[in-house]
Amino acid sequence: MGRRERKKAATRQALADAALRLFLDRGFDQVSVRDVAEAADVSTTTVFKHFPSKEALLFDQDSDREAALIAVVRDRPEGMSIPRALREHTLRTHSAGTGDPGMARFVELTESTPALREYGRRMWMRHEAALAAAIAEATGAPEDDPGCAALAHFALETVSFARGRADARQAIEAAFALLEHGWSAAGQ
């Protein structure tokens, strides 16, 4: 990797680091893009050369989450249903207290700021098409089968649904129970 790309990656990292520090410190709305730029010692226009929006400064890691989702569907243990595999994965990654100390503050920041909540949801739902394709392939259904797409959409939506509810774990379990067995099985 040449010096040019290294420098570019360096300033990008410096921006992301400064943004995370400032946002955690003062809150998202109390920090301007100029503040972030100044903390990283670049001009404000440079910020937007690296990130498409202020929100994007916080969501820098995104590529491996989609791969993990697809792997969960394809490499699930023999005999385990797809909704169940997705439920386990969702509980594992989106439930409270994963042990990571910094992660808890990050989650609290994103959930308490409307703009970040919305942006995070949009980023998360972008994986819908890839997940739907993985489900379709795992079941032998056609590539764009609506049933598989619906399962993908709803499975991803469970994390938005759980957000704001008192008991997140219980909410996720109830949502996946509905997806697995249907309303006719449990409800009246």
Add this chain to the structure above:
Amino acid sequence: MGRRERKKAATRQALADAALRLFLDRGFDQVSVRDVAEAADVSTTTVFKHFPSKEALLFDQDSDREAALIAVVRDRPEGMSIPRALREHTLRTHSAGTGDPGMARFVELTESTPALREYGRRMWMRHEAALAAAIAEATGAPEDDPGCAALAHFALETVSFARGRADARQAIEAAFALLEHGWSAAGQ
């Protein structure tokens, strides 16, 4: 109703009318709030005294849709399941070509503009709590039962899911089939 309230309602209506006309004419992003204000012959500040945001200029009718949702659940015919009743209602109101000529242009505008799509979804999902409560009451479940809340969330989400798919009707039917009978019944 006093003169003051009449004038207030008049300028509000003038703003909504001007906004609709301009947005349909030029597109949402090609019209500034200043343009709308000028067309209604008020200052831009006045616009935000009447509407909380630029997007809100388009979404002025909202109160009766929640009532309709709740009525669908409570007054459904004997023996009809709740998901089925919601499916019929969704197909009736959110499927293409309801006959209204101006409505089609409105729908096309909102679906082709990201900001409007997002805003419309948020407005629509605000009914989640009320719908969940109606479902809980209809089934005798506790007020904040997670299963009922999940059904409410997913049922409302079907319209976002159908958006952008080639066949909206098929998408809605597939989504409600999943909610009614579960993945274990249909998909392998």
Add this chain to the structure above:
DNA sequence: TAAAAAAGTGCAACGACTTAACTTTTTCAT
């Protein structure tokens, strides 16, 4: 009927984001 409360309006400003012109640095073909 005077005074206080409330509501409508506009000017100026802030923050996110864009565009355009220009400088500096890195790359790469010669």
Add this chain to the structure above:
DNA sequence: ATGAAAAAGTTAAGTCGTTGCACTTTTTTA
């Protein structure tokens, strides 16, 4: 090596959504 193309950064100016403050008008109340 060297000179030109390409890319990263800076500055400056501007657009657009949105808000705070000051001012006027209308309505209510003492």
